[in-house]
Amino acid sequence: MAKCQVIRQQLEAVEYDPAALPPSGAEAHLAQCADCRAYAAQMQALRALLAEQPRILPPASFDAEVRLRLGREAHRFREPFLAWIPTPALAALAVVIVATSALAVRSSMQMALQSPPTVAEALALPTLPERALATAIGAQLARDLPASPAPLPRMAASSRLGRVVMPAAMRRPLPATEASGIVVLWRGRSGERVMRLPAIVYGARPVLDRRFPAEGESSDDSVF
Amino acid sequence: MSRLMSSALSYPLPIEAPRVVTVDAASDHELIAAVQAGDEQAFQELVRRYRNPITNFLFRMLDDYDRAVELAQETFLRVYANAARYRATFHFSTYIYRIATNLAISELRQRRRRKLVSLFTPWSRHDEDEETPLDIPDERPLQDTDLIERERRAAVARAIQTLPEKYRAALVLRDVEGLSYDDIAGVLNISEGTVKSRINRARGLLRDKLRAYL
Structure with a gap:
C-alpha cells in the first residue's frame, strides 16, 4: 500500500496519461496493480473533464465598459499628492514629527510642574x-x-x-x-x-x- | 501561456494600418511599455488578449458571471493604474492572473462575511422597471447525451466551488486555464512544490466528489 502511494504521487507529478509510457520505476508496479491502474485512469479522466469545461466569454460590450470605467474612475489613477517623496523619507519624516511633538509635550509638562501658577x-x-x-x-x-x-x-x-x-x-x-x-x-x-x-x-x-x-x-x- | 499567445497572434493583421500591426505583433512586455508611455491602443490590445481567459478564470473561481465580468474589468483597471510600476520580471500573464486571483480571493472572503445577510435575499423586491428577459422554453425533447453532458458540467462546476480557495485557485489555473506550474507559482507567490501539492490535493478532493462521472 505504501508503494502504491509513492507510485501515485509519481504519476500525478508527471500528470500521467495511461495511453503513454509510464514513468521509469512505475512500469512494473502498474503492470501488476489494478488499483493503481484504475487510479491513473480516473485522474486522467478528471483532468480531461476539467479541461473540457466550456470557456466563459465576457459580453461584447466588455472593452467599451472598461474604457468607460477608465474615464469615470480616472481619479483612482492619479498620483497621490505626496507621491514624489520616497516612502522611506516619508516614514522618517513621520518619526521626526512624532518624536518632536513628544519632546515638546514632555518639556511643557516639566515646566508646568516646576513653576505652578499662582x-x-x-x-x-x-x-x-x-x-x-x-x-x-x-x-x-x-x-x-x-x-x-x-x-x-x-x-x-x-x-x-x-x-x-x-x-x-x-x-x-x-x-x-x-x-x-x-x-x-x-x-x-x-x-x-x-x-x-x-x-x-x-x-x-x-x-x-x-x-x-x-x-x-x-x-x-x-x-x- | 502558449494558448494565450497563439490566440493573440491569430488575430487578422490589417495591412493598411501599420500602427495596429505593430501593436498586434508586439509582445506583452512591449505593450505594457507602450501603456507606460501613454499609448491607449496598446492597452486596448492587452484587454483584447486577456479578457477571455481572465473572465473565464474569475467565473470558475466565483461561479457568478456578472461578478466575474466586473472583476475582470477591475483587473484591467488595476493593470492600467499600476502600469508605471510594472517590472518585466515575470510573464505579463503571471502578473495579470495574480491581480485577478487576489480580487477573486477577496471576493470569496467578502462573500463568507456576507453569508448571514444573504439569508434575507428571498424577501428582496425586484425593481419594477427591470426588464425580464424573454425566456421561451425549448419544447423539443432533450437528447440523453445533451442532458448527461450538461449535468456533468454542472456537477464539475459545483465540485470546484466546494474546494477551499487556495486549492481552487491552483487547480483552475492548471487544469482549466492551462498555466505551467512555474507560472502558477508566480501567480500565487508560492513555491513550485507547494503548487504541485495543492493541485494534487485538489484533484484528490474532486476525484472523491466526481467519482460517478469518471
Whole structure:
C-alpha cells in the first residue's frame, strides 16, 4: 500500500496519461496493480473533464465598459499628492514629527510642574480651574506652612459612587490647621465639590472630594 | 501561456494600418511599455488578449458571471493604474492572473462575511422597471447525451466551488486555464512544490466528489 502511494504521487507529478509510457520505476508496479491502474485512469479522466469545461466569454460590450470605467474612475489613477517623496523619507519624516511633538509635550509638562501658577492665575483659567487651583494653593501652602514631622500613608481612591474615600489611617482627628483646610470649589443640587488641603501640609497631593449637603443646608448652583 | 499567445497572434493583421500591426505583433512586455508611455491602443490590445481567459478564470473561481465580468474589468483597471510600476520580471500573464486571483480571493472572503445577510435575499423586491428577459422554453425533447453532458458540467462546476480557495485557485489555473506550474507559482507567490501539492490535493478532493462521472 505504501508503494502504491509513492507510485501515485509519481504519476500525478508527471500528470500521467495511461495511453503513454509510464514513468521509469512505475512500469512494473502498474503492470501488476489494478488499483493503481484504475487510479491513473480516473485522474486522467478528471483532468480531461476539467479541461473540457466550456470557456466563459465576457459580453461584447466588455472593452467599451472598461474604457468607460477608465474615464469615470480616472481619479483612482492619479498620483497621490505626496507621491514624489520616497516612502522611506516619508516614514522618517513621520518619526521626526512624532518624536518632536513628544519632546515638546514632555518639556511643557516639566515646566508646568516646576513653576505652578499662582492662585490668581489659576482662577483666571477658562477651563478646569480645579486642578490648577489645587496646584496653586498647594504650592502656596507648601511655601507658607512648616513641614510635617511624619508623613501620612498614601491615600487610596475608591470609585464607588464617584467618591474619593480617605483610608482609615487618614480618618483620625485632624490638627487645627487641617480642619479648616477645606475649599468648596463648586456647590450644586447634587452636592458640592471640595478640595481638602491638609494633605498638602503633609507632603501628599490635594484630594478632590464630593460632599452631599446636610439636611436644611442650602444647595444652590453658585460656583465658587 | 502558449494558448494565450497563439490566440493573440491569430488575430487578422490589417495591412493598411501599420500602427495596429505593430501593436498586434508586439509582445506583452512591449505593450505594457507602450501603456507606460501613454499609448491607449496598446492597452486596448492587452484587454483584447486577456479578457477571455481572465473572465473565464474569475467565473470558475466565483461561479457568478456578472461578478466575474466586473472583476475582470477591475483587473484591467488595476493593470492600467499600476502600469508605471510594472517590472518585466515575470510573464505579463503571471502578473495579470495574480491581480485577478487576489480580487477573486477577496471576493470569496467578502462573500463568507456576507453569508448571514444573504439569508434575507428571498424577501428582496425586484425593481419594477427591470426588464425580464424573454425566456421561451425549448419544447423539443432533450437528447440523453445533451442532458448527461450538461449535468456533468454542472456537477464539475459545483465540485470546484466546494474546494477551499487556495486549492481552487491552483487547480483552475492548471487544469482549466492551462498555466505551467512555474507560472502558477508566480501567480500565487508560492513555491513550485507547494503548487504541485495543492493541485494534487485538489484533484484528490474532486476525484472523491466526481467519482460517478469518471
